[in-house]
Amino acid sequence: MNRLEEILRAKREEIKRLQTRRAELDRQARARKTFRDFRGALMQPDGNLAIIAEVKKASPSAGVIAKSFNPVGIAEDYELNGANAISVLTDTEFFRGDLEDLENVRSAVSLPLLRKDFMLDEIQITESVASGADAILLIVAALEQAQLVDLLSAAKEHQLAALVEVHTKGELQSGLAAGAQIIGINNRNLATFEVDVAVTEELCREVPDEIVLVSESGIKTERDVARVKACGVDAILVGEALMRGETSIEKLRAVS
Numbered sequence: 424m425n426r427l428e429e430i431l432r433a434k435r436e437e438i439k440r441l442q443t444r445r446a447e448l449d450r451q452a453r454a455r456k457t458f459r460d461f462r463g464a465l466m467q468p469d470g471n472l473a474i475i476a477e478v479k480k481a482s483p484s485a486g487v488i489a490k491s492f493n494p495v496g497i498a499e500d501y502e503l504n505g506a507n508a509i510s511v512l513t514d515t516e517f518f519r520g521d522l523e524d525l526e527n528v529r530s531a532v533s534l535p536l537l538r539k540d541f542m543l544d545e546i547q548i549t550e551s552v553a554s555g556a557d558a559i560l561l562i563v564a565a566l567e568q569a570q571l572v573d574l575l576s577a578a579k580e581h582q583l584a585a586l587v588e589v590h591t592k593g594e595l596q597s598g599l600a601a602g603a604q605i606i607g608i609n610n611r612n613l614a615t616f617e618v619d620v621a622v623t624e625e626l627c628r629e630v631p632d633e634i635v636l637v638s639e640s641g642i643k644t645e646r647d648v649a650r651v652k653a654c655g656v657d658a659i660l661v662g663e664a665l666m667r668g669e670t671s672i673e674k675l676r677a678v679s
Contacts, residue, residue: 425613425614425615426483426484426613426614426615426616427562427564427565427613427614428614430483430514430516430517430541431541431543431565433516433517434514434541434543435543437516438543438544438546438547441544441546441547441550442546444550445546445549448546448549448550448553449549451552451553452549452550452552452553452581455552455553455555458557458582458583459533459534459535459536459557460535460557460584461508461535461536461537461557461558461584461586461605462558462584462604462605462635464507464508464534464535465507465508465605465635465637465657465658466635466657467507467657471676471679472648472651472652472656472657472658472659472679473507473508473657473658473659474505474506474507474508474658474659474661474672474675474676474679475506475507475508475509475510475537475637475658475659475660475661476501476506476508476509476510476661476662476665476672477509477510477511477512477539477660477661477662477663477665477666478494478497478498478501478509478510478511478512478520478524478528478662478666479510479512479518479520479539479662479663479666480492480512480518480519480520480666481518481519482517482518482663483517483518483616484616485663487519488663488666488667489666489667494511494524494527494528495527495528495531497666498511498528498531498532498534499531499532501532501534501665501672502532502533502534504671504672504673504676505672505673505676506534506672507534507658508534508535508536508537508558508658509528509532509534509535509536509537510536510537510539510660510662511524511525511528511536511537511538511539512524512539512540512662513525513538513539513540513554514539514540514541520539520540522550522554525538525554525555525556526554526555528555529554529555530555535557535558535584536555536556536557536558537556537557537558537559537560537586538551538554538556538558538559538560539560540559540560541560541562541565542559542560542561542562542565542574543565543566543570545573545574545577547559548574548577548578548581548583549581551581551583552581552582552583556583557583557584558583558584558585558586558605559578559583559584559585559586560585560586560588560607561574561575561578561585561586561587561588561603562588562609562613563587563588563589563590563594563595563597563598564588564589564590564594564613564614565613568597568600568601571587571597571598571601572601572602575587575601575602575603584604584605585603585604585605586605586606586607586637587601587603587605587606587607588606588607588608588609588639589606589607589608589609589626590608590609590611590612590613590622591626592625592626592629595608595626595629595630596629599630599631599634603634604634604635605634605635605636605637606630606634606635606636606637607637607638607639607660608622608623608626608627608630608636608637608638608639608656609622609639609640610622610623610638610639610640610641610642611639611640611641618640618641619641620638620641620642620647620650620651623638623650623651623654623656624650624651624654627654627655627656635657635658636654636655636656636657636658637656637657637658637659637660638651638654638656638658638659638660639659639660640660640662642659642660642661642664642675643661643663643664643669643670644670645674645675645677645678648675648678648679649678652678652679659675659679661675
């Protein structure tokens with residue numbers, strides 16, 4: 424079993440437990456009135472790259488990244504230093520996140536929020552709305568094509584943007600065929616967790632100009648930013664390097 428399969432198996436069990444809260448989550452989602460424009464935040468009029476800064480405590484490949492973890496303080500710092508949007512890891516078992524982190528960050532900052540998790544069922548979209556997300560992540564490698572189409576439709580119905588994540592040409596074509604408006608090229612292979620920024624360089628040529636394009640994972644240095652910027656991406660998603668202090672939004676902004 425590869426890493427992604429292991430995570431998805433656990434996520435399916437989590438979804439079964441979540442079904443008991445369907446009526447409650449539906450009520451909370453319907454009561455929500457305000458949404459922030461995630462897609463618009465990634466389209467910078469000055470031609471600079473937008474920065475999606477990630478709140479992330481741990482990962483299966485890196486272990487604990489931030490021993491002293493204050494999601495609200497981290498998010499406030501990101502906003503103060505010029506991030507355009509914030510991604511919050513909410514998976515508990517593998518990334519040590521929590522949905523409460525998203526809720527607390529929502530109350531503290533004004534930027535659009537991406538819920539970073541493994542979405543397999545519409546009830547997770549309802550939960551995301553109820554918890555304050557403005558966008559969700561849909562991982563093509565984790566979904567059948569019909570699931571991807573249905574979840575994109577459900578996200579739109581619930582006024583959420585969807586970052587559709589791909590790692591191969593086949594996944595990219597699946598995402599585009601499903602109607603994705605925001606494509607995230609993940610430089611990390613989710614089966615092995617190996618990272619190579621060259622993935623963005625390879626796949627960017629296949630993305631139509633009207634699609635908002637994000638490069639994710641493995642972006643740590645000014646050189647990495649320059650490489651993906653040359654590919655014509657609109658935004659970068661940076662997590663581990665920011666959380667470890669290996670780079671800063673100011674350094675990324677200087678070359679974006």
